[in-house]
Amino acid sequence: MNLTAMLLSLLFAAVSAQTALRFSTPVPISLTLDGSGPVTQVLSSDRATSLSVHIASMHLPPGATLTIGTEDGRDKVVYSGDLRDVYSAVFTQPRILLKYSSPTYSMNSSSNAPIVTIDTYFAGGTG
Secondary structure (H helix, E strand, O other), X not given: OOHHHHHHHHHHHHHHHOOOOOOEEEEEEEEEEOOOXXXXXXXXXXXXXXXXXXXXXXXXXXXXXXXXXXXXXXXXXXEOOEEEEEEOOOEOOOEEEEEEEOOOOOOOOOOOOOOEEEEEEEEEOOO
């Protein structure tokens, strides 16, 4: 076997033997907001070193916001409008705060569909 073939063979063997690195563990949740009032929700994982969420869908009324961030408010992202299939920023805390606020509150009576659906959060560093 020539040197090139041997190196390629070793490379392919090394690649096929690898397992995927796991940086976070997905945790299924069912968190829906209907817009009828303000919401403050804490997500936590005792063993996590970081957390993020998956926003499956979001259809906020004008002026409304969904804020996701640390409990002390130092690190946060404010979302507005319509989103689908979005992963939030990663926060290096074992607890994060989700906060919905709007200038006015009312349920989405036309479709009874939630205005926010969060279906998963990701806990990093949970071994």
